[in-house]
Amino acid sequence: MFSQAQTIRILSLMMLLALPLSGLTGCSTWMTGGFRDPDVRLVKVDVIKAKLLEQQFLLRFRVDNPNDVSLPVRGLVYTVHLNDVKLASGESSTWFTVPANGHETFDVPVRTNLWRHMKYIVKLLEKPDEPIHYRLEGEVKTGLMFGKSVHLSRNGEIIPGNYIPE
Numbered sequence: 001m002f003s004q005a006q007t008i009r010i011l012s013l014m015m016l017l018a019l020p021l022s023g024l025t026g027c028s029t030w031m032t033g034g035f036r037d038p039d040v041r042l043v044k045v046d047v048i049k050a051k052l053l054e055q056q057f058l059l060r061f062r063v064d065n066p067n068d069v070s071l072p073v074r075g076l077v078y079t080v081h082l083n084d085v086k087l088a089s090g091e092s093s094t095w096f097t098v099p100a101n102g103h104e105t106f107d108v109p110v111r112t113n114l115w116r117h118m119k120y121i122v123k124l125l126e127k128p129d130e131p132i133h134y135r136l137e138g139e140v141k142t143g144l145m146f147g148k149s150v151h152l153s154r155n156g157e158i159i160p161g162n163y164i165p166e
Helices: 004-022 025-032 115-125
Strands: 039-050 055-064 071-082 085-092 096-098 103-112 132-142 148-158
Touching (some): 039 132, 085 103, 085 115, 096 103
Antiparallel strands (some): 039 055, 071 132
16 A cells, blocks of 8 residues: 555645646637637727826727637737827736636726827827827737647727817
8 A cells, every 4th residue: 555645645646637638618619610719899098197298098908809719818919009009008907707708808908109100199189089090019918738829810990089178
């Protein structure tokens, strides 16, 4: 027979080997090719603080999961442009889970300095009823043990007059 110490070592080894395999059940959709990429959208941009040399925004993203299993999200790498001006870029390491066939929203705080582009931005805001083109590019990091990066690219327009208080 085994001593108590040997039994504990054997059980520990068995658990150590079983642990990675237990995490694969939720990933089977990814391995079999049935995984559908989530839809990620920028749904809102809030101005938190706007000083001369630093601006703070809160970007709100929505992740829609079209899969029949929950989707763990480990973060987001992003770049946001207004017309040709880079508004912000960075990485969020927020972890959350999107339910199966559901959605989740999350906020990303952003700090930037648009001082060198101030003339251009003021010129854009002189006509608040004309749309400004935006572009969002990035990658969503999904999964736990065996992650998958999902590329995203969105284009759209915002009308500044809708966001400027009267």
